[in-house]
Amino acid sequence: MLLAQILLNGVLLGGLYGLMALGMALVWGVLNIVNLAHGAFVMLGGYCVYFAFAGLGIDPFAALPIAFVAMFALGYVLQRYALNLIVRSAQLNTLLITFGLDVVLTYLAQLAFTADFRTINPSYAGANVTIFELTLPLLRFAAFIAALIFAALLWVMLQRTRLGRAIRATAQNLTAARLYGVDPARLYALTFGLGVGIAGAAGGLYGMVSQVTPYIGATLTAKSFVITIMGGLENPFGIVLAGIVIGVIEALASIYIGPTFTDVISFGLLVLILILRPARSMRTA
Amino acid sequence: MLRWVVPLVCVIALAALPLTGDDVLIQYGIDALLFATLAQAWNILGGFTGYVSFGNSSFYGLGTYGTAIAMAQLHWPFGVGLALGALLAVACAVLFGIPILRLRGHYFAIATLGLSATLAAIIANLDISGKNIGLILPLTRADNAFYEEALLLLIAATATVAWIAKSRFGTALLAIREDEDAALVMGINTTRYKIAALALSAFFTSIAGGIHAYWITFVDPAGAFDLTLNVRMVIMAMFGGPGTVFGPLVGAFVLSTVYDVLASSISTAAALLFGLVIVLAVIFMPRGLWDLAGGFRRDGARYFLQNIRAHRL
Numbered sequence: 001m002l003l004a005q006i007l008l009n010g011v012l013l014g015g016l017y018g019l020m021a022l023g024m025a026l027v028w029g030v031l032n033i034v035n036l037a038h039g040a041f042v043m044l045g046g047y048c049v050y051f052a053f054a055g056l057g058i059d060p061f062a063a064l065p066i067a068f069v070a071m072f073a074l075g076y077v078l079q080r081y082a083l084n085l086i087v088r089s090a091q092l093n094t095l096l097i098t099f100g101l102d103v104v105l106t107y108l109a110q111l112a113f114t115a116d117f118r119t120i121n122p123s124y125a126g127a128n129v130t131i132f133e134l135t136l137p138l139l140r141f142a143a144f145i146a147a148l149i150f151a152a153l154l155w156v157m158l159q160r161t162r163l164g165r166a167i168r169a170t171a172q173n174l175t176a177a178r179l180y181g182v183d184p185a186r187l188y189a190l191t192f193g194l195g196v197g198i199a200g201a202a203g204g205l206y207g208m209v210s211q212v213t214p215y216i217g218a219t220l221t222a223k224s225f226v227i228t229i230m231g232g233l234e235n236p237f238g239i240v241l242a243g244i245v246i247g248v249i250e251a252l253a254s255i256y257i258g259p260t261f262t263d264v265i266s267f268g269l270l271v272l273i274l275i276l277r278p279a280r281s282m283r284t285a
Numbered sequence: 286m287l288r289w290v291v292p293l294v295c296v297i298a299l300a301a302l303p304l305t306g307d308d309v310l311i312q313y314g315i316d317a318l319l320f321a322t323l324a325q326a327w328n329i330l331g332g333f334t335g336y337v338s339f340g341n342s343s344f345y346g347l348g349t350y351g352t353a354i355a356m357a358q359l360h361w362p363f364g365v366g367l368a369l370g371a372l373l374a375v376a377c378a379v380l381f382g383i384p385i386l387r388l389r390g391h392y393f394a395i396a397t398l399g400l401s402a403t404l405a406a407i408i409a410n411l412d413i414s415g416k417n418i419g420l421i422l423p424l425t426r427a428d429n430a431f432y433e434e435a436l437l438l439l440i441a442a443t444a445t446v447a448w449i450a451k452s453r454f455g456t457a458l459l460a461i462r463e464d465e466d467a468a469l470v471m472g473i474n475t476t477r478y479k480i481a482a483l484a485l486s487a488f489f490t491s492i493a494g495g496i497h498a499y500w501i502t503f504v505d506p507a508g509a510f511d512l513t514l515n516v517r518m519v520i521m522a523m524f525g526g527p528g529t530v531f532g533p534l535v536g537a538f539v540l541s542t543v544y545d546v547l548a549s550s551i552s553t554a555a556a557l558l559f560g561l562v563i564v565l566a567v568i569f570m571p572r573g574l575w576d577l578a579g580g581f582r583r584d585g586a587r588y589f590l591q592n593i594r595a596h597r598l
Contacts, residue, residue, distance in 0.1 A: 082564065085596065086568055089595075090571070093523075096563060097567040099516060099520075101564060102560070104557055104564065184598050226395075264403055268399070268403045271399040271400055271403060274392060274395070275396070
């Protein structure tokens with residue numbers, strides 16, 4: 001029964017990881033930018049929802065769209081007026097500039113919000129339901145469902161809307177998309193904004209199931225990276241699934257092997273996947 | 286003529302620095318020299334072939350722990366410790382280089398990142414390396430000796446890069462950076478060259494780690510396999526000018542100084558400004574200080590606009 005409970009907890013956390021990684025995968029797949037500041041945007045989204053809840057008394061789930069819109073705007077401006085200036089230089093430069101952004105955002109957050117741990121703790125946080133001896137924490141379950149809803153909305157948007165088609169066309173061939181009337185500067189900014197907005201929404205959910213500090217960014221970036229590679233850039237379902245797999249592996253490893261070994265497992269797995277299946281990795285690189 | 290005089294004068298001036306007897310200056314000097322060595326070592330693979338390695342922190346960690354285990358656990362002398370660390374790092378570079386160097390772009394970067402994290406976690410669980418607590422090395426108070434060792438190491442690394450830049454080996458590495466498939470078609474054994482570059486990079490990185498370990502007399506997994514250290518190597522090399530002989534040194538010295546001055550005057554905002562410097566540098570001088578020097582003399586302030594025009598969407 002313990003095993004089933006651990007699996008359940010892992011799955012619930014993993015859904016959230018999946019949503020977080022979707023934002024990174026979108027930016028990576030379409031813009032070919034590996035956004036090292038992704039985790040920092042997740043952190044800022046967490047603060048958005050925290051202050052909407054603690055300061056203004058808005059229900060955290062109702063605050064998720066606010067976090068999404070605020071982070072979307074930030075992402076749009078950053079891409080339009082900074083990242084767009086360098087997207088055609090060496091690939092390494094996009095890594096560097098997003099790393100610089102990560103440092104700036106982390107320390108701005110430290111100055112503005114202090115290093116205190118913040119948890120988004122609505123009145124129903126402690127509620128849970130017991131089904132066949134399994135405890136289902138309601139808040140975590142709701143966060144899991146919300147993550148899936150966001151992921152589904154993103155998928156529908158990419159498949160069905162004009163903007164979604166333009167984004168997918170750009171991912172395939174920028175020159176051809178341009179010929180069909182796509183304005184790349186605007187489209188890049190919109191795509192980056194979407195990726196950052198998703199990070200923001202995921203951050204709000206993360207704040208409900210865990211704690212937000214200015215320093216959570218780096219690990220979350222690394223986690224999104226691992227999940228994105230496991231899931232594959234062009235496959236959103238694969239990414240959500242990979243997020244759940246990582247969540248379960250983390251939960252299992254910390255209980256059965258000890259928390260000091262969780263990194264060996266998740267990063268060792270990453271290296272193994274890359275070594276054993278380089279064909280797929282090289283094709284999408 | 287000038288090409289030899291300027292470096293020679295710099296080396297003599299640096300070697301004479303301990304004569305000032307200024308402890309703070311010497312300690313800053315050891316740090317800056319070791320950072321410059323790390324940036325230069327990263328440059329061998331990253332600058333010349335364009336393969337962005339985040340695995341250099343694993344070579345640094347192996348060098349650190351090789352020295353620490355030899356001295357603290359086995360009571361061997363410092364020199365043997367350095368050799369052990371270098372052996373571990375080069376073996377690791379060759380062993381993991383073979384599968385990992387088949388990956389390209391971001392995938393290579395993340396595989397090396399994974400390698401560092403895995404090694405750090407393994408070291409943190411071994412008895413011989415003192416698990417999470419770390420090891421304490423025998424205490425020595427010989428900052429001047431450490432300073433001269435770090436200087437010698439930096440000279441060796443730079444001389445190696447200078448040789449690479451002029452040799453067939455370096456030309457092959459540059460060909461890999463420009464177009465790896467074309468290099469392959471031209472008959473260059475790209476795998477062998479990349480592994481050799483990674484092994485050289487690992488060698489210098491591990492020795493720097495060993496010197497640092499003995500200097501501060503304490504090692505732990507978080508410090509030895511610190512990823513931000515690797516990021517600093519990359520930034521220093523990029524900031525100075527990747528794929529050049531002296532660019533990484535200039536980048537390392539300038540950024541070390543900027544960071545130390547900021548950290549002592551406005552501590553909390555230092556990291557913030559450091560991040561801003563990186564963002565602005567990438568936008569306005571994407572090919573580093575070394576290129577800026579020539580470009581600015583040629584075009585003046587228009588150099589910055591030209592960079593933006595060349596790389597924007």
